[in-house]
Amino acid sequence: MQTLLLWMFYISTFYAFIPALVSRIFGFRVFRRGKSDQEYALTFDDGPDPVYTPQLLDLLKRFDAKATFFVVGMNAEKHPELLKRMHDEGHLIGIHNYVHKSNWLMRPVTVRRQITQTESVIRRVTGEGTTFYRPPWGIVNFFDISKNNGRRIVLWSSMFGDWKASIGAKQLAERMLKKLRGGEVMLLHDCGTTLGADAEAPQNMLIALEKLLRVAQKQQLRSVRVDTLFCRQSGNQSTVSSLSSTDWIKRTMVFGWLQYERLFHALFRLRPVSKDNTIFYYRRRIYHGPNINMENGRWLEKGDPIIELHFDNKMLFQLGTTAKSLVHLAIQLIRVVKRQLPDLTQRVVHDSGMKGVKAIYAVSMIHRGPEKLGFQIQELPQGLFKHVATVYLKLLFRIIHPSGSEQLSEKKEVMVPKLIVMPIDTLFERFQPGDSHRSDQVFEPIDQRNVVHTLNSEMTEEGEPMHTSIRASQTSDTGSSS
Incomplete structure (x- = not known):
């Protein structure tokens, strides 16, 4: 029994826990936030939806705002006209798997198949492929971050729970406005049919988004595609603040890793x-x-x-x-x-x-x-x-x-x-x-x-004498058991 628990711990640690830790907290091999004073990114998951996506595209067009849509391949295949409209109106299209299923629950080969299948749909409709990918719920596995095969994994710097209708448009708008600033990558949803979401929730999102776009316009903040924000470099950050940020991130990484190690020692x-x-x-x-x-x-x-x-x-x-x-x-x-x-x-x-x-x-x-x-x-x-x-x-x-x-x-x-x-x-x-x-x-x-x-x-x-005596046997026992 202990051997079984040990292997379950190893598998979950290396396939799920560590990749989630280093990507979500430390930003390892993922894009979460840009460096810009006047530009931010609106990103929308789970669509396209035949009811709400057309309304969203109309709203973005009114404010001349560009966005990024991480589409579910199955939905995109059902509504190619919406996919084409996204492309024609200058928005970026990314991949959100063919079905909305966590990468933790699929084998690496299945995840790759999901990505390839969705990209094929996008290419067939728009004539162009895509390198941008957001896994459902932002959950990556070991192979997602160890071999990205040219993909750019995009997470987010702020999310607002807009998939729940109970939040209401007013409270949702307040949450969004608190995060309105340059460099922000905002996570929103234009479809409410996925697991855990409310079907009518995107209606509140549209109302709140209109208010956000009005305020952003007054503040001269511009919504851009993720690939645009990805390439921007802010000239307002001093070298000292940049170094301080790096030092803080490093200390946070060490602290998180040592907490994980304490858990392993105790278990x-x-x-x-x-x-x-x-x-x-x-x-x-x-x-x-x-x-x-x-x-x-x-x-x-x-x-x-x-x-x-x-x-x-x-x-x-x-x-x-x-x-x-x-x-x-x-x-x-x-x-x-x-x-x-x-x-x-x-x-x-x-x-x-x-x-x-x-x-x-x-x-x-x-x-x-x-x-x-x-x-x-x-x-x-x-x-x-x-x-x-x-x-x-x-x-x-x-x-x-x-x-x-x-x-x-x-x-x-x-x-x-x-x-x-x-x-x-x-x-x-x-x-x-x-x-x-x-x-x-x-x-x-x-x-x-x-x-x-x-x-x-x-x-x-x-080429290297003795880098450091880093313990690896906790990753696995090379077959060891007790």
């Missing part, structure tokens, strides 16, 4: 190696990955008990923000890991639940660093897990490392996760305090000059 009962400033969390698991030849003829095989390590991303973020360079970061990381491996050894020795474990195991972005501590490095087998872990780690690296985006761009060919494994008796020999058989070199102080030389050599050979 699956991961234990810290040290009470204060731990670099490791651990738990006992049953190994279900490929057989691994560890050393001296010893094999890690399917069914063997292991200790699964998870690196603490809060400490990694703290190390990243204080490091003067990647080499400096690597030196700090080596010191912390080396200092806490004896603590892990003591935990294993005194924890009766860890008896019989054959190895310690993790998935990491470390390349050669762990080998100096007794770990062995193994390639991850090709497959879905390797792809998911790679995308996850790259995203995490962008968040926790100050120059993560730049490093990923420059060294993307070596930013791949690998298995790191250490036989349990090697851990005891090297790191158990008071063990006369351990290597004394393990506990010698680190010579920074030697470390720098080693890391620089590795940087030359591989």
Whole structure:
């Protein structure tokens, strides 16, 4: 049962939760808001509707306002004359799937089919395709943001609940006017036949929209298509405010990610190696990955008990923000890991639940660093897990490392996760305090000059020494279960 819950958590996390988090909160690979002082975007979902869409087009024409329509393919196929009119009157047409169904509930191939089918309808009627896409309810899945295939995913910066008739035109207009400003991407609906909507709700939207357009006209604000707003750059934002905004977003991203990590630790009962400033969390698991030849003829095989390590991303973020360079970061990381491996050894020795474990195991972005501590490095087998872990780690690296985006761009060919494994008796020999058989070199102080030389050599050979010890095993267990 725990294994089933674990896999359900992983699947929902990577297919749904993380993509929703990074797109809706952090704007990763989506367009949510433009940079303009005098232009904003009106966007309409779920149509075209034979009753309300013609009225909406008439209203927009009166005020010379341009808008973006994210059409449901099935509705567009039923009303090609409305689709043609949108195009002829200069509005942008985007895709809202062929049927109004959440991407969380469909396989990637089904989502692609929905998009392709809707674009075919648009192209057949207007003679032009489209690259703009808004998933129903703004819900993206893992494949939407990992492989957009040239699509530009458009969300919004403000929505008003206009799909409910109970709000009323007056209250709806008040909500809309509060958000009337340059750069805003407003979400509205010209059809009330989708799940959760009221059929007569668009009538209130039309009344409220007319009031908004009048006020916008007085304030010299202009409604433009999303593609127009997408290309605008505001010249009124100072460099200082831009940097402050970036810093705030970065801190928000880190906070959200660490909250998610706390939830994961609580759900699956991961234990810290040290009470204060731990670099490791651990738990006992049953190994279900490929057989691994560890050393001296010893094999890690399917069914063997292991200790699964998870690196603490809060400490990694703290190390990243204080490091003067990647080499400096690597030196700090080596010191912390080396200092806490004896603590892990003591935990294993005194924890009766860890008896019989054959190895310690993790998935990491470390390349050669762990080998100096007794770990062995193994390639991850090709497959879905390797792809998911790679995308996850790259995203995490962008968040926790100050120059993560730049490093990923420059060294993307070596930013791949690998298995790191250490036989349990090697851990005891090297790191158990008071063990006369351990290597004394393990506990010698680190010579920074030697470390720098080693890391620089590795940087030359591989393009990246030791980016950071980013935990990936929480993305999946490569088949591990308990």
